[in-house]
Amino acid sequence: MTAVPTSTSNQPAALPRRMAPEQRRQHLIEVAAAIFAERPFDQVAVDDITDAAGVSRALFYRYFAGPREIFTATTQQIVEGLILEFADVSHELTLLEQMHQSLGAFLDFAESFSANYVALLRNTSVQASTGTDTIIEQLRAASVAEMLRRVHVTNPTRILLLTLENWVRLVEYTTLTWLCGTGLQREGLEDWLIGQLIGMAGASAQRDPATAEVIVAALSS
Numbered sequence: 001m002t003a004v005p006t007s008t009s010n011q012p013a014a015l016p017r018r019m020a021p022e023q024r025r026q027h028l029i030e031v032a033a034a035i036f037a038e039r040p041f042d043q044v045a046v047d048d049i050t051d052a053a054g055v056s057r058a059l060f061y062r063y064f065a066g067p068r069e070i071f072t073a074t075t076q077q078i079v080e081g082l083i084l085e086f087a088d089v090s091h092e093l094t095l096l097e098q099m100h101q102s103l104g105a106f107l108d109f110a111e112s113f114s115a116n117y118v119a120l121l122r123n124t125s126v127q128a129s130t131g132t133d134t135i136i137e138q139l140r141a142a143s144v145a146e147m148l149r150r151v152h153v154t155n156p157t158r159i160l161l162l163t164l165e166n167w168v169r170l171v172e173y174t175t176l177t178w179l180c181g182t183g184l185q186r187e188g189l190e191d192w193l194i195g196q197l198i199g200m201a202g203a204s205a206q207r208d209p210a211t212a213e214v215i216v217a218a219l220s221s
Contacts (some may be wrong), residue, residue, distance in 0.1 A: 021063075021102060024059070024063065025063045027053060027063070027081045028053055028055070028060065028063055028070065029070065029073055029077055031049055031052045031053040031080065032044075032070045032071070032073075033048050033074045033077075035048055035049060035052060035218065036071060036074055036110045036113065036115070036116050037112055037113055037115070038124075039078075039115060040116060040119060041067065041068075041071050041119070044067055044071075045067065046060055046066065046067060049067070049070065049090060053077075053106065071116070071132075072131040072132055072135070075116075075120070075132055075135050076131075076135050078100055078109065078113065079135050079136075079138065079139050081140045082105060082106065082109050083138075083139065083146075085102075086102050086105065086142065086143065086146045087146060089105075090103045091113055091150070095150065095151070095218050096194065097146070098150060099190075099194050099197070100190050100194070102146070103171070103190045103193060103194070104188075104190060106143075106171065106175070107175065107178075107186065107189065107190070108179050110175045110179060110188055111179065112156070114179045115150065117175075118176055118179055118180060120132055120136060121136065121172055121176055139150075140165070140169075140172075142178070143168050144164045144165055147164055147195045148164070151214050151217065151218045152217070153214055156210075157208055157210045157211065158205050159202065159207060159208035159210075160164050160208065160210065160211045160214060163200050163204045163211065165202055166200065167193075167196065167197045167200055170193070171193055174189065174192075174193060201214075201215055202215070
């Protein structure tokens with residue numbers, strides 16, 4: 001997963017003045033990621049990014065049209081890293097352990113990016129755009145696809161899909177509630193969310209024999 005630094009420095013990193021275009025673009029994204037981890041999008045100006053990166057505004061605009069574009073690129077890269085992290089969870093672990101590890105990675109991501117993650121999911125601020133909406137949908141779809149892959153299901157029924165899609169939304173809403181300081185604690189959150197999935201899957205299995213078969217196979221693996 002692309003690292004999101006937890007703090008920034010006013011002193012630019014010691015980097016060569018000349019970089020290949022892709023290296024320079026990546027450097028700008030990494031600097032922006034560190035800033036967006038600490039401040040909401042609407043409190044970040046181009047000068048904040050260029051000062052931290054030690055580059056000129058003119059150079060910044062060679063790569064990005066403005067803060068919104070680099071924010072979208074940063075979000076895309078972080079989410080792609082998170083999706084890869086989901087896929088890298090060892091299949092040698094039990095299914096329950098795999099779920100815990102994946103959930104832990106997601107909660108770490110949300111916490112490190114919390115200032116902007118909350119606004120993105122609420123879709124009520126200047127952070128939200130067609131590009132970021134697409135990225136969030138990509139993460140949702142990848143999460144469902146990864147769960148299906150781990151229980152060896154290639155042609156899920158609509159009931160099973162609804163169960164997993166609704167659980168992913170529950171994870172998002174619960175994470176928002178936790179990050180907004182409403183009294184939920186990180187400790188025990190993973191256990192509770194996994195318990196919710198088990199309960200939802202059990203209810204779906206009563207209506208859908210195919211879901212019941214998936215549960216039996218998963219428990220016996």
